[in-house]
Amino acid sequence: MKKHITLLPGDGIGPEIVAAAKKVLDVINERYDYEFTSEEQDIGGIAIDKTGNPLPEETIKACENSDAILLGAVGGPKWANQSVRPEQGLLKIRKHFNLFANLRPVTIFDALESSSPLKKEIVQGSDLMIVRELTGGLYFGQPSERRDNGKSVIDSLTYTRDEIERIVKIGFDTAMLRDKHLTSVDKANVLESSRMWREIVDEIGKEYPEVTVSHVLVDAAAMKLITNPKSFDVIVTENLFGDILSDEASVITGSLGVLPSASLNQDNFGLYEPIHGSAPDIAGLGKANPIGMILSVGMMLKYSFNLESEAAKIEEAVNKVLNDGYVTADLMSDDGQVLSTMEMTDKIISYL
Amino acid sequence: MKKHITLLPGDGIGPEIVAAAKKVLDVINERYDYEFTSEEQDIGGIAIDKTGNPLPEETIKACENSDAILLGAVGGPKWANQSVRPEQGLLKIRKHFNLFANLRPVTIFDALESSSPLKKEIVQGSDLMIVRELTGGLYFGQPSERRDNGKSVIDSLTYTRDEIERIVKIGFDTAMLRDKHLTSVDKANVLESSRMWREIVDEIGKEYPEVTVSHVLVDAAAMKLITNPKSFDVIVTENLFGDILSDEASVITGSLGVLPSASLNQDNFGLYEPIHGSAPDIAGLGKANPIGMILSVGMMLKYSFNLESEAAKIEEAVNKVLNDGYVTADLMSDDGQVLSTMEMTDKIISYL
Ligand SMILES: CC(C)[C@H](C(=O)O)[C@@H](O)C(=O)O
Ligand SMILES: CC(C)[C@H](C(=O)O)[C@@H](O)C(=O)O
Numbered sequence A, B: 001m002k003k004h005i006t007l008l009p010g011d012g013i014g015p016e017i018v019a020a021a022k023k024v025l026d027v028i029n030e031r032y033d034y035e036f037t038s039e040e041q042d043i044g045g046i047a048i049d050k051t052g053n054p055l056p057e058e059t060i061k062a063c064e065n066s067d068a069i070l071l072g073a074v075g076g077p078k079w080a081n082q083s084v085r086p087e088q089g090l091l092k093i094r095k096h097f098n099l100f101a102n103l104r105p106v107t108i109f110d111a112l113e114s115s116s117p118l119k120k121e122i123v124q125g126s127d128l129m130i131v132r133e134l135t136g137g138l139y140f141g142q143p144s145e146r147r148d149n150g151k152s153v154i155d156s157l158t159y160t161r162d163e164i165e166r167i168v169k170i171g172f173d174t175a176m177l178r179d180k181h182l183t184s185v186d187k188a189n190v191l192e193s194s195r196m197w198r199e200i201v202d203e204i205g206k207e208y209p210e211v212t213v214s215h216v217l218v219d220a221a222a223m224k225l226i227t228n229p230k231s232f233d234v235i236v237t238e239n240l241f242g243d244i245l246s247d248e249a250s251v252i253t254g255s256l257g258v259l260p261s262a263s264l265n266q267d268n269f270g271l272y273e274p275i276h277g278s279a280p281d282i283a284g285l286g287k288a289n290p291i292g293m294i295l296s297v298g299m300m301l302k303y304s305f306n307l308e309s310e311a312a313k314i315e316e317a318v319n320k321v322l323n324d325g326y327v328t329a330d331l332m333s334d335d336g337q338v339l340s341t342m343e344m345t346d347k348i349i350s351y352l
Helices: A014-032 A045-051 A057-064 A086-096 A110-115 A161-176 A192-205 A218-227 A239-252 A291-303 A308-323 A341-350 B014-032 B045-051 B057-064 B086-096 B110-115 B161-176 B192-205 B218-227 B239-252 B291-303 B308-323 B341-350
Strands: A002-010 A035-040 A068-073 A101-107 A127-133 A141-147 A152-160 A181-186 A212-217 A234-237 A260-264 A270-274 B002-010 B035-040 B068-073 B101-107 B127-133 B145-147 B152-160 B181-186 B212-217 B234-237 B260-264 B270-274
Touching: A002 A014, A002 A045, A002 A057, A014 A035, A014 A068, A014 A291, A014 A308, A014 A341, A045 A086, A057 A086, A068 A291, A101 A161, A101 A239, A101 A291, A110 A308, A127 A161, A127 A239, A141 B192, A152 A161, A152 A192, A152 B192, A161 A181, A161 A192, A161 A234, A181 A192, A181 A218, A181 A239, A192 A212, A192 B145, A192 B152, A212 A218, A218 A234, A218 A239, A218 B239, A234 A239, A239 B218, A260 A291, A270 A291, A291 A308, A291 A341, A308 A341, B002 B014, B002 B045, B002 B057, B014 B035, B014 B068, B014 B291, B014 B308, B014 B341, B045 B086, B057 B086, B068 B291, B101 B161, B101 B239, B101 B291, B110 B308, B127 B161, B127 B239, B152 B161, B152 B192, B161 B181, B161 B192, B161 B234, B181 B192, B181 B218, B181 B239, B192 B212, B212 B218, B218 B234, B218 B239, B234 B239, B260 B291, B270 B291, B291 B308, B291 B341, B308 B341
Parallel strands: A002 A035, A002 A068, A068 A270, A127 A234, A181 A212, A181 A234, B002 B035, B002 B068, B068 B270, B127 B234, B181 B212, B181 B234
Antiparallel strands: A101 A127, A101 A260, A141 A152, A152 B152, A260 A270, B101 B127, B101 B260, B145 B152, B260 B270
C-alpha cells in the first residue's frame, strides 16, 4: 500500500507531537512493508507569520495531492487579538475539503480512570462516540454581520436537508458498528432547525431498525454526560452543540491529552488531529502528550486506509503502555513513571 | 408591605411545590406582618388542555396586575408531540414581560456535597452565579423557518447592542456584590455576535475597574465547569450558551432539586422558579423536593421586594434542615431522613 500524507504541525506543541506521529508512521512502514510518504506544510499561526494567511495555497495544494492529513494544533495568545487568526485556517480546511463528519471517541482508559474529575462509579466503563456535524450551522451560515451601523448583529444557523441527512447517516452507521444506540441531540423545543433535524433522524431511523434512537435536548444532554455518561453509545449532533458537548465529554475522562479525532468527507478522505489544543505554555519542552496524536494516526489507518488491524495494534500498544504505569506530565498519576514526548512515543513503538 | 403574587403551578409536580411556596409565603406574612396576597393561574400543559393556549390572556392579565410571579414547572410527555407545546408558554411570558436577566445561583450545600457526581476535592467550595440573557439570541431571532420547499432551514442568532449592554451590566453588578470576578462566555473565534458581545464586555468593564474579567470560549467553559468549578464567580452569557452551561453547572452540585432561579426585567419585576423540570413520573406522589421552589421565593423577596434579611432567613432555614440530615427522595443520602414534600416544607417553616 502506497499513501501520501500531509503533515500540518501548526503551533505550540504541534510540531513535537507531529514528529511523534511521523515516527510511528515510519515504524508501521517498516513492519508492514507499506509506503507511507509524507511532507510538512504550514497552517495556523506559523502560516500567518510566514505568509499572512492561516491556510496558504501551497498547503491546500499539498493536501489535495494527499491521501490524508495529520494536524498537530493551531493557535496561541500571540495571534489572539488580530483579525487574521490561526483557527480560521482550521475552519477553512474543514470547509474546503468538505470534512463534514467529525468523529470523537471518548474512551476511559482503565489506567487513567482515577484522573477523571467524576467519581469512579459514574465514569467507569464509559465509552462513547460523538459524531459532530462540522461544516454547517452557525459556523458557516450567512448572513453573519453587524447591522444598523453596529447597533445590531446577526449570525445564522443554516442547514440543508442533504447536510443533515448525510451526518445523521454517519451517526446511524457508527451506531451499527457499536452498541446500536444513537442519541440525537437538538433543541427542538426552540429551534426550527432542530425540529427538521429530529424529523430527519426519525425518517432515516426507519432504514436502521436495529438501532434504538433517543432524542435528547442539548441542555439535558449536557447534564446527562456528567450524571450518567455510561448511558450513551453514539451521539449525533449539529456543529455548535457538538463543539460544546464533545469538549465537555472529553474532560470527564480526565485525560484530554490521549483523545484523538477524525474529520471526514463523503469519500473517507480525512484530517486527523488530537482534540487538545496547542498548549503554548509547554511548547518546546518535550512535555507534550503524544498519545492523542498517535491515536489519531490510528484513526487515519482505520477510516481513510481501511487498515483496521494496524489501527487496533496502535490502540493496544497505547493501552499496554498506560497499564504498565507510563504517563506524560499532563496525566495525574500517583505512582506512574513520567516520560517525555519522545520517550512515550518510543515506549509505544516498542509495544507495537 | 403589600404585594400581590401570581402563582403559576403548571404541570407535573408544579402544583405540589407551588403549594409549598404558598405555605412559606403565608408564614412570612404572619411573622413579619406583611400582606402578601396571591392568586393561581394556568400556564403550560394544563392551560393547553383548558384553553388551547399555553399562556392564556387571563394569565397574562393577572401577572400584569401582580408584583411578582412564582412558577412551578411546565411540560410533560402528554404534550410533547403537538404543535402547541407547554414550553411556548414559558418563552412567551419571558418575552412579554421582558424578563431578559436570568439569574441562576449554583451553590454546593455542605450537607449535599456527597451527592455531587464530581470528586469532593473538585466540587467543594464551589459557589457561582450564572447570568443568562433570556429574551434574545437564537430563541427569538428572525428568520426562523424552512426554505426551498423544506429543503433547507434557518434560525437566526440576533442581538441589538442595547440587549447585550443591559445583560452585561447585570453581570458586572452581580459580580460587584460577590467576589468581583466576571467570566464572559462566548464563541468569539467563530461568531460575529460573540465578537460584538466581547467588545461590549470590554467597554462596560471600564466602568467597573474593581471587577476582573475573563473571556472564555463556550467549549472551554463547558470543560472548566467540570474540571475547576471553583474558578468561577459570576458567568455572563447569551441565551443558548446560558441554557446549556447553567444546566451543566447545576448537575455538578448533585442536587438539582434545591436550585432556584430568577428571571428579571429592568424594573426588577420577575418570575421565580426552581430550575428542575415537571418530573411527571413522581407527580402527585408527595415526593417532589420543594426546596428549589422555596429558595425561589427567597430570591423573589430579595430581588423584587428588597427584603434581603427575610430572604437570608429562608436560605438559613434550608441550610439548617439539610445540615440536620433531612432530605427528600431525590437527594441521594446514606443516612438522611427522607421527608415528603409537605413534611420538608413544614420542617423548613419550623426553622424559620
Ligand atoms: C478552534 C475552533 C474554531 C474549533 C471549533 O469550534 O470547531 C475547536 O474548538 C474545535 O472543536 O475543533
Ligand atoms: C423549556 C425551555 C424552552 C427552556 C429554555 O431552553 O430556556 C428551559 O430549558 C430553561 O432553561 O428554562
